[in-house]
Amino acid sequence: MFFRDRGAVLQLRFLEDIVHRVLKLLPPEEAHRAGLALLRLRAVRIGETPRRLRVRTVIGEVSPPVGLAAGFDKTGRHVSSLAALGFGFVVAGSATLQARKGNVKPRIVRKGPDGLVNAMGLPNPGVKVFADNLRREVARAGIPVVASIAGSEVRELVECYEALRGVVAGVEVNLSSPSLSGATRLWSPEFIRELVAELSTVRWAPIILKVPPLARAELRTQILRAIEIWAGGGMDAVTAVNTLPVEEPRLSTGFGGLSGRQLKPHMLETVRAASKILEGRCELFAVGGLFTAEDVTEAFEAGARAVQIYTALALHGPRVVRNIRNGLIKLLDEKGAENIEELFPG
Template identity: 30%
Template structure:
């Protein structure tokens, strides 16, 4: 019997597929749709200390090979999402979930995490170190010194399961440096990757989105090779106790299979979920199971991380 069940830390999931933060996760109603689907879990919209309207419209556009967006972190405030996941965890037979959050400054991040630490929520938290679409704010995870400072302080008080959402890295030395930082801390997982920042897509003579004169994060087919490289690079470099969630360019069972082959324990779907809706989880799960069955794999651990190289 082929199974796509998986684990992240001490948490079990019936299916390794879920949404990516930012898609189908703004409201309780959207999250409930994901929860009712074949997805193994959901992650909430990245919540900030206060609710945010985000950037002006149009701020998302589908493109020939994926999408471009500059959302500006619209969300209902982290309390909204914390209340919901806490409510769900107390229901019988509830799935395990991920709470995504970030502060607009290190001080805000610590304020939020301290409130989560003091709360009744015992599930997984994803600290988003890869918000590329807030004007004037750099991506935290590209600054290794700041990342180290933030995580050092976080783990001085935070005792619950915590992972980080990462932007894509593009240089081998940056994989080495980033892994050296993350290996210092008791992280439960890393999530690779957020969108590739500051792309530009043009229709005729005009940009597709309004914020930042059209510059935005690129998702979909464009980013799968970059996402796979990041998943595998960190699989090779991180402590085995730090698991990997693969995100980027997943729209078929084959795409999910490749993320797992590169080392992902769980796989998130973003652009394709936005385009197809929650029914996508059933389709991709069936496609993934068909590939596994054809290859004789009964569970994802049979092939996770077992990417083949071409020998010299």
């Protein structure tokens, strides 16, 4: 523990609580910006994670097997502050080839106590600036950092992948943001096959495909087929899932992607289906509606090797990471298991 003295720890938790309550009063995007600025002060650190929570993955050892999902740090400037919250890895981005301003505000709203709907429109500084930011941050982070890239042309995605050469431990390809138009083309076997072929020729780090939930009947078969092509082409991992497209009149776009509690059943369905197809050929990262150690355990049982969270951190603050970590240690003790890999050998 960073603050060894118990009194100091309680004081810190109290402060964390107050900050969290104040941030909750702000509109979500302003709260997010203020939260990131506060994190740079490095007041909250949860210290070393016990080796019992270590899991070996394609991006390296992660401990705990809980990472921050893409979208929280879209610029790559906050990776080391976020790492200090106790994550086992951080996914930064998504970055596109050219900088994007994103959609007009409001582009993110709260949905009940445990959900968000966003239509950010992939605002980011462009992959060159993103890579420069990450170059400064990765070593300071001290944990594996993954870069998320997005685009709707194979050529763009390959250029983004190349721009990050030597900078990160892995690259997550985001074809699943509701902001990317033309989902039917992006998830067609032809597009995925060409993407796999082109990325294979320049491969320098593990490549992870981020898929949407299987909820949309018209895309379901295509997504499952894409996962098969991805694994068959020798790629490294799959992350399931991105947000679920829903109508939302409070957003400037009138629709957005739902995240948080209500996404969990969709995530579990997608992870189970992907796990069946992959048969261990690719690793699986689960993301969507994970708030507690029990949720994370369900994701492991469904076939995930590690998990990512976003909405839980955004709505409930850094204590979520600490609680999940402590919950996983408690689970190991209850089951009499030495470590996570013994409990979920997957």
